[in-house]
Amino acid sequence: MYSLNGGLTLRLSIPGGSHVPSILSSRTRILSSRTSSAADAVTSQHNGASVKPTVFLDFDDVLAVHQVHNGHRVLDAFAGDGIEVMPELWASVFDAGARKNLFALHEEFEPNYVVSSSWASHLNRDQICEVLSRTGLKFVVENLSEHWCTPRDSVSGRLSEIEAWLEQHASEGRATYVIIDDHVSGWALLDSWLEDKTVFCDAWVGFTHPKLRTARKILQRQLDAR
Numbered sequence: 286m287y288s289l290n291g292g293l294t295l296r297l298s299i300p301g302g303s304h305v306p307s308i309l310s311s312r313t314r315i316l317s318s319r320t321s322s323a324a325d326a327v328t329s330q331h332n333g334a335s336v337k338p339t340v341f342l343d344f345d346d347v348l349a350v351h352q353v354h355n356g357h358r359v360l361d362a363f364a365g366d367g368i369e370v371m372p373e374l375w376a377s378v379f380d381a382g383a384r385k386n387l388f389a390l391h392e393e394f395e396p397n398y399v400v401s402s403s404w405a406s407h408l409n410r411d412q413i414c415e416v417l418s419r420t421g422l423k424f425v426v427e428n429l430s431e432h433w434c435t436p437r438d439s440v441s442g443r444l445s446e447i448e449a450w451l452e453q454h455a456s457e458g459r460a461t462y463v464i465i466d467d468h469v470s471g472w473a474l475l476d477s478w479l480e481d482k483t484v485f486c487d488a489w490v491g492f493t494h495p496k497l498r499t500a501r502k503i504l505q506r507q508l509d510a511r
Contacts, residue, residue: 338394338504339430339455339462341401341447343486346467348379348387348422350491356404363412368419375419383492384421387465390497394504397430401447401464405434430454444473461507463500465492482507 342348349355354377362368390396400413408416410433414426432454435446443466451460464483466474474483484500486492 336456336459336461338396338508339460340390340396340398340500341435341450341462341464341466342387342398342425343443343466343470344379344400344402344404346469346488346490347465347486347492348383348420350380350383350489351377352489354378356407359404359416360407363408368415375416378416379420379422380491382494386492386494386497387422388424390500390504391424391428393501395428396463396504397428398425399430399432399450400434401443401450401466402434403437403470406437410434442473443471444477444479447474447479461504461511463503465496465500 345356354374358367358371358374359378362371362374367374404416405413410429413433414429417423417426432450435450436453437446441449447464451462455462462482464471464474464479465486466483467486467488468475469488471483471485474480475485482503484492484496484503486496
């Protein structure tokens with residue numbers, strides 16, 4: 286656990302035309318059908334506008350699991366001249382496997398993203414986008430919601446923050462979303478009405494392939510229910 290600025294306590298370990306055969310394997314057909322189904326649902330229309338899923342994305346213990354290249358190093362980089370001279374930080378701050386799994390989710394569902402992380406208490410939108418771009422997550426930057434982070438203060442918790450964002454910005458009865466968090470910062474989501482839409486990553490492990498499968502199921506279940 287780390288305490289930044291003497292107030293908010295964070296758990297930070299922050300580590301971005303071909304010929305198509307006429308006969309496809311059964312596996313390819315299944316994957317193609319699945320992707321097509323998700324894409325069709327994602328691009329469904331509501332009052333003339335595309336409805337896209339939303340990913341509420343935490344950083345600590347989701348993407349950031351490195352014990353050396355962590356949040357303090359990121360804040361130090363922005364406070365000084367380290368952004369350009371610390372390539373090892375950007376290469377390690379977010380776990381490569383977690384980034385790969387997030388991109389797989391993105392390719393299938395093409396969501397928008399809302400930062401649901403204590404990092405947003407210390408970095409503004411431009412700085413968050415800088416971190417994401419330098420860590421190979423530019424697709425998140427390109428799909429970052431206009432309302433890019435959940436509202437927060439010194440006493441708010443993950444549950445109340447996401448509830449506030451949904452109340453202010455989600456279309457009533459039309460919101461499709463998944464919350465990718467962890468058991469530490471997301472403890473308030475357990476046993477709440479948002480628990481069945483939450484992926485709980487393990488501390489120091491992050492967004493693994495099994496967690497990716499859970500995220501897929503959460504989104505697909507909502508899309509199928511439309």
